[in-house]
Amino acid sequence: MTDDALVIFTPSGKRGRVALGTSVLQAARQLGVDLDSVCGGRGICSKCQIAPGFGEFAKHGLTVAEDALSPVNAVEERYDRVRGLKPGRRLGCQACIQGDVVLDVPPESQVHKQVIRKSATERVMEMDPASRLYYVEVAEPDMHDPSSDFDRLAAALESQWQISGLEADLSVLRKVQPVLRKGGWKVTLAVSQDGYATRLIDLWPGLREAPLYGLAIDLGSTTIAGHLVALDDGRVLASSGLMNPQIRFGEDLMSRVSYVMMNPGGDAEMTRVVREGLNTLAGVLASEAGISGPEIVEVVVVCNPVMHHLLLGIDPVELGQAPFALATGQALNFAARELDLHALNPAARTYILPLIAGHVGADAAAVALSEAPELREDLSLVVDVGTNAEILLGNSTQVLACSSPTGPAFEGAQISSGQRAAPGAIERIEIDPVTKEPRFRVIGSDLWSDEPGFAEATASTGVTGICGSGIIEAVAEMRMAGILDASGLIGSAEQVGSERCQATGRTHEYVLQEADASGAARISVTQGDIRAIQLAKSALYAGARLLMDQMGVEKVDRVVLAGAFGAHISPKHAMVLGMIPDVPLAAVTSAGNAAGTGARMALCSRLARRGIERQVHHIHKVETAIEPKFQEHFVAANAIPHASDPFPELARIVTLPEVSFNANGGGAEGGGGRRRRRG
Ligand code: FES
Secondary structure (H helix, E strand, C coil), rough: CEEEEEEEEEEEHHHHECCCCCEEHHHEEEEEEEECCCCCCCCCCCEEEEEEECCCHHHCEECCHHHHEEEECHHHHHHHHHHHCCCCCEECCCCCCCEEEEECCCCCCCCCCCCEEEECCCCCEEEECCEEEEEECCCCCCCCCCCCCHHHHHHHHHHCCCCCEEEEEEEHHHHHHHHHCCCCCHHHHEEEEEEEEEEEEEEEEEECCCCCCEEEEEEEEEEEEEEECHHHHHHEEEEEEEEHHHHHHCCHHHHHHHHHHHHHCHHHHHHHHHHHHHHHHHHHHHHHHHHHHHHEEEEEEEEEEHHHHHCCCCCHHHHHCCCCCCCCCCCCCEEEEHHHHCCCCCEEEEECCCCCCCCHHHHHHHHHHHCCCCCCCEEEEEEEEECCCEEEEECCEEEEEEEECHHHHHHHHCCCCCCCCCCEEEEEEEEECCCCCEEEECCCCCCCCCCHHHHHHHCCCCCCCECHHHHHHHHHEEEEEEECCCCCCEECCHHHHCCEEECCCCEEEEECCCCCCCCCCEEEEEEEHHEEEEEEEEHHHHHHHHHHHHHHHCCEEEEEEEEHHHHCCCHHHHHHHCCCCCCCCCHHEEEHHHHHHHHHHHHHHHHHHHHHEEEEEEEEECHHHHHHHHHEEEEEEEECCCCCCCCHHHHHHCCCCCCCCCCCCCCCCCCCCCCCCCC
């Protein structure tokens, strides 16, 4: 009879011999198995649950006897009675090893839970947040021991969790005495270990059962998107967004920088409003998730360099002129209160991803973190579509990045009938190439506008405008239906053969919906809208081409569309428009909001933070603003889909009508009227 036993943990497969009588939690620690615990083995947090297996395990050459673990004890019985334990589960800190055994650690009991990220390339992320909960029992004060309550609390953390060097802000020091006494010297600590310091963020009497929460913020020029994330398993509890309140100072980045140049103190004003916006968003997310603001202990922000400097209260004027010097581009880690984020825990921490260069920001770094083109052999082009497009091109040998000023058209701004993606906004459009009649779908209903029940289904929202993905489809469908020519001109009613093409001044517009007595809005695509989309898509394409030039390639293997609405962009329509280089349609995928995903990864994983901090040094930045070739590519990309680049893959699936509506009265070629019209 031996006095130790073989223990095999699944799914990790870790195994080893431990002394009989060792608790499963201790055995896990000895063998380096990832088994969670907040209460430190006191039988109250239930984080350490495991599922023992009994009987024959041929794979392991092991037979596990019924008494391989000690019988259920009083602590487990009580826990089961009060809170309930799933059948077959034991508390790892209570069950002791009495013989050879196979123990399964369910996902929810793992500290470093693996979270499968659903993206273009499904990847696994490991939970490794900077802030965690620790339950401690603190020694009571003693006349003969002059140590402070905080000293004894720090000593408890060190002796019970081997975490030393605890520091605390004044805001949390004020709470230490009342909470210790309220909890009867038993408290749960929120401790942040971000690689720089070990800080006490907050504490609660007794055992805190709820997890800690964090915010992942994608701070864009036009919109601010936020996710509220549980820091124990990475689940998103609420997502929301708002318009960046800085818009009133300028639609795009450069106009905001000029506002600062022309208005002394303008930067401080913009800093104030964006911080207010973040506080509003934090409040909305907390209330949506049913938690209180102070439970949010971490916030990760990704943004472009101008947004970055304005958020931090740094004057961005240097970013408005060559050589586009950043004040700092390093990853930053500091107290959230320095950003006036008072809607969060007063001791909450902020992490800002590193910037790549003067025009290529932390948002691009977040996309690089999320999409990791450097992990693939094939050549990926990742475009994050927003007011400023972040573009990455790379494979395992090299990754290039640039940023291109597309303007807000893709987000539905500067479009006559444009609106944010919200219920009532047109998001899908089809135009019949023969009748030139449109049908569409709006956010909030699955029905097409020509299907029965559409009017009833949209009665509450109405059909109010066109969102970003809708305008891309509208322009592409107009091109495919011969309403729009390759130069981007909308034809007249006679040229096109549809009364929906109506003259407005010297140009034409295509009317999707007429206003009516019931209050329906008039929705059309104007020549100005087409121009705005052409400028935006040319900037995007030119940026991609510039990176391809630098890499010396004529084509890419795959395209990943990212961005807040990247997931909604139809690859076919994006290609008809010439937003992206020609690739087989199946090689175009959507990654959703990749910058936001990168922010979430950095929120949930210190490893991810360290990874991107290293990776940014290997990303080669290309500055679109000073590359003469950019302008050349931009001009050539103005045509739909392109003036000179061939699109053979697109030609396989779509035949674009050869029409021309130029002002010289060319009329439609190959059909339609040939009457001369005054421009
Ligand atoms: S470690 Fe908390 S219940 Fe077992």
